[in-house]
Amino acid sequence: MNDSKTALTLLIAAPRGFCAGVDRAIRIVELAIEKYGAPVYVRHEIVHNRYVVDALKEQGAIFVETLEDVPDGVPVVFSAHGVPKAVPAKAEERGLEYVDATCPLVSKVHRQAERLVEKGQHIVFIGHRDHPEVVGTFGQVPPGAMTLVETAQDAESVEIPDADNLGFLTQTTLSVDDTIEIIDVLRRRFPNINAPRSEDICYATSNRQDAVKAIAASCDAMLVIGAPNSSNSLRLVEVAEREGTSARLIQRATEIDFEWLDGVATLGITAGASAPEILVREVVDWLAERFDITEREVETTREKMLFKLPRGLEAA
Structure with missing residues (x-):
């Protein structure tokens, strides 16, 4: 053990990070670029994560907020969050080829x-x-x-x-x-209100929240890796705080406030459904420079969900 470094135990929640819908949406953009060639336009951030969006930009994706920003004659991908019916209708009216990456x-x-x-x-x-x-x-x-x-x-x-x-x-x-x-x-x-036949909150959202609950009581503080506009990431912060643990949302390792970690012996780490595992490893490596870390993954369930790609992209 290195005596000059303070000991820090990391409890890493599992499942964390990418879900099947996010995986699929990113793959759709990559395959659309392969199939059509760059640039491929994407209406709204494909998923709410700056690192992912920047990586896709480097491959040839151009992100816009409205269909009006998409020039004629180029393909467009709709984000994993879904779009109103009027958007694909407008794309068809303009003769735009589009791929729907809605989860x-x-x-x-x-x-x-x-x-x-x-x-x-x-x-x-x-x-x-x-x-x-x-x-x-x-x-x-x-x-x-x-x-x-x-x-x-x-x-x-x-x-x-x-x-x-x-x-x-x-x-x-x-x-x-x-x-x-x-x-x-x-x-x-409204006693007669009709409920959906099955839970609308997605399996990945529920699983990530359960994983946070499983470790929160054992943590002095928790870091959630995700974007400030990511609903599921913000919910993970709230879940940790509700369990009585101080929690913060960060997008990258460089946002860690080491003063906030003063006196923290056990730190929980999780990542929202649109945050890639590489950002989790970046955070762990960043902490290892300052602390003598012991890392332990706590798995509450194993996810096996896979979603098919849209027709026409499988071949790519």
Whole structure:
């Protein structure tokens, strides 16, 4: 042991980092570049991670916020968060070739929304205003067919014209605990509300939150590697704090505040679903320069989910 370095135990949560939907979305952009040649335009960040976006830019991806920013005659990829129906319709109108990288679990929520509206039900949608996934889901149904609820307080006060003809759906990247609380309020106020047949919060979001809960009590502090606009990463910080552990979100190792680690003997580390493992290793290496680290991975479940690529890209 090196006596000049303070001992620091790292508890590394597993699962962490990339989920199947993120893996698939990144692969879609890479294969689109292989198939069509650079540049390939991507509407919105393919996933919410600066490192990933920059790596794809180097390969020939150009990220834009609207379809108007995509010139004629070039292919465009829609991000993993999903887009309103009007976007592919507009792309078709312009004759643009497009590839939809929407996560299949988000697409499942889109289809559920359509089915509820077809049945004549109003939808209470639990999610975060202006998040691209929420914007995309609202864009699957006619205006006014869905009402957004963000908090349990919203659920207490929301007014629904036909309370007996109601269903709810949720964003896939929410806090499991917060969502249960909101659903409990909705069920109390609207006893006939229709629930989705299966959980909308995606398996990866739930698993990463469970992994944080499993180590939080043993940690003096926790670092969550992810982007400030990544909903699932922000939820991991909240989960750690709810478990009584001080937690911070960082994008890269250089953002670690060593003063904040004063007195920390055991540090938890996890990564949001759009953060690559290379950033976890970067953080561990950065800490190893300052501390005498002991590293231990704590695995709560093993993920085996794989999603197929869109037709036309498999061959690439």
